[in-house]
Amino acid sequence: MHDPIIRISNLVYRRGIKVILDDVSLDIKRGSIVAIMGPSGVGKTTILRLISGKLYPNRGSVEVNGKQISKLSRSELYECRKDIGVLLQDGALFTDLTVFENIATPLREHTDLGEEDIRQRVTAKLKSVGLAGTGDLMPHSLSGGMARRVALARAVILNPKIVLFDEPMTGLDPIAMSTVGRLIRKTNDELGLTSVIVTHNVEQMKRLVDYCFILAGSQLIAEGSPQALMHNNEPAVDQFMHGRVEGPLSFDTAP
Numbered sequence: 645m646h647d648p649i650i651r652i653s654n655l656v657y658r659r660g661i662k663v664i665l666d667d668v669s670l671d672i673k674r675g676s677i678v679a680i681m682g683p684s685g686v687g688k689t690t691i692l693r694l695i696s697g698k699l700y701p702n703r704g705s706v707e708v709n710g711k712q713i714s715k716l717s718r719s720e721l722y723e724c725r726k727d728i729g730v731l732l733q734d735g736a737l738f739t740d741l742t743v744f745e746n747i748a749t750p751l752r753e754h755t756d757l758g759e760e761d762i763r764q765r766v767t768a769k770l771k772s773v774g775l776a777g778t779g780d781l782m783p784h785s786l787s788g789g790m791a792r793r794v795a796l797a798r799a800v801i802l803n804p805k806i807v808l809f810d811e812p813m814t815g816l817d818p819i820a821m822s823t824v825g826r827l828i829r830k831t832n833d834e835l836g837l838t839s840v841i842v843t844h845n846v847e848q849m850k851r852l853v854d855y856c857f858i859l860a861g862s863q864l865i866a867e868g869s870p871q872a873l874m875h876n877n878e879p880a881v882d883q884f885m886h887g888r889v890e891g892p893l894s895f896d897t898a899p
Contacts, residue, residue, distance in 0.1 A: 647673065647674055648671035648672060648673055648674070649672060649673070649674040649708070649709060649805065649806065649838045650671070650672040650695060650706075650707070650708055650806070650838070650840070651671050651672075651705075651706075651707040652668060652669060652670050652671075652691070652694070652695075652704070652705070652706050652707075653669050653704055653705045653707075654667055654668075654669055654703065654704040654705070655667070655668045655669065655694070655701045655703070655704035655705070655706065656668075656701060656702045656703035656704055657687070657690060657694065657699065657701050657702055658702050663862050664687040664690050664862060665687045665690060665691070665701075665859075665862055665863075666862040666863050667704070667863065668687075668691075668704075668859070668862075668863065668864050669704075669864070670857050670864060670867065672838060672840060672855075673838070673855070674838055675832075675836060675837075675838060676838060676839075676854045676855055677828065677829065677832050677838075677839040677841065677852060677853045677854050677855075678838075678839070678840050678841065678853060678854065678855050678856070678857065679841045679842075679843055679849045679852075679853040679855070679856045679857070679870075680692075680840065680841070680842050680843075680856075680857050680859065681842075681843060681844055681846070681849065681856055681857065681858050681859070681884070682844065682858050682859035682860050682884065683844065683860060683884065683893055684844070686859040686860055686861070686862065687859055687862065688842040688843075688859060689810055689842055691842070692730075692808045692810055692840065692842055694706050694713070695708060695713070695728070695806075695808060695840070696725060696728055696730065696808060697713045697714075697716070697721045697724065697725065700713070700714045701714065708724060708727075708728070708806070709724075709727065709805065711724060726754060726802055726804070727804050727805045727806060728804055728805075728806045728807070728808060729799035729800050729801075729802065729804040729806070729807040729808070730799060730807070730808045730810075731792075731795050731796055731799045731807065731808070731809045731810070731812055732795070732810050736795065737783040737786075737791060737794060737795060737798075738783070739782075739783050739784065741783075742779060742780055742781065742782060743770070743775070743778050743779050743780070743781045743782075743783070743786070743794050744766055744770075744779030744780065746783070746794060746798055747766045747769055747770065747794065747797050747798045747801055748762050748766050748801075749798070750798065750801050750802050751765060751766070751801060751802070754802060755802075765801060766779065766797075766801070767779070769797040769800065769801055770794075770797060772797070772831070772834075773793040773794070773796055773797045773827060773831075774793065774827070775790065775793055775794065775797070778790070778794075787820065788815055788816050788817070788820055789816055789817075789819075789820030789821075789823055789824060792812060792816065792820070792824050793823075793824065793827060796812075796824070796827060796828070796831065800831060800835060800837070803835065804837070805837065805838060806837065806838045806839075806840065807831075807832075807837055807838075807839050807840070808840050808842075809828070809839060809840065809841040809842065809843075810842050811842060811843055811844075812824060812828065812841060812843070813825065813843065813845050813848055821848060822848075825848055825851065825852045828841075828852065829852055841853065846870075846884075846885055846887070849870055850870040850871075850874070853870060854869070855867070855868070855869060856868065856869070856870055856873055858873065858881060858884060858885075860880055860884070860893055865878070865880055865881060866878060866880075866881040873885050874886075879891055879892050880892045880893050
């Protein structure tokens with residue numbers, strides 16, 4: 645149950661001559677909600693792209709369910725990605741499709757299900773995120789919180805083992821933020837998912853996640869439960885977790 649479903653070992657990733665990630669190793673346990681945190685521009689989203697095989701490391705390895713991503717063939721990677729749901733920062737809904745069709749799209753692309761089965765699955769997922777009866781709405785008529793919940797339903801419609809979240813709380817008001825956070829927790833636990841959340845929202849993560857990794861200066865500088873990291877006295881960790889201006893981390897030079 646709690647063995648690593650994602651294992652990143654001695655990973656180095658460069659963009660041109662710039663080192664984005666330098667000798668980063670981390671294990672993400674099955675069934676957990678994990679946050680990857682740190683200042684802007686430190687490679688948090690890059691890790692999600694490495695996990696999903698959109699990028700490959702210059703050195704080191706990324707294993708998902710025991711499979712080394714960079715060694716998979718194109719067809720094997722395609723199959724592997726069926727077990728990975730993705731929720732992007734703004735939800736990335738198709739603006740010309742209804743809520744129903746947005747959620748149904750992965751089923752149409754990746755399965756041979758008939759229309760009645762698709763209807764039943766989409767209807768059930770909409771109900772599970774508290775949006776029953778909204779299938780005919782267009783994305784432009786949704787609030788930010790509703791759009792994020794539709795995006796979550798779409799991310800889990802194929803029943804993946806892993807869901808990757810890129811700043812899922814950005815732009816939401818406090819109530820919508822809490823609603824989406826609670827829904828991520830509920831969905832993760834009920835479906836037995838493993839959720840990986842890229843964020844810099846310390847307050848929200850304290851209430852949501854089981855474990856955190858903090859990146860800074862291209863390296864992993866700390867890991868642990870949110871509670872343990874709040875009491876970590878290492879200067880860079882203390883500065884980030886408490887939002888202090890003074891400290892070793894420089895925020896004005898982040899890209």
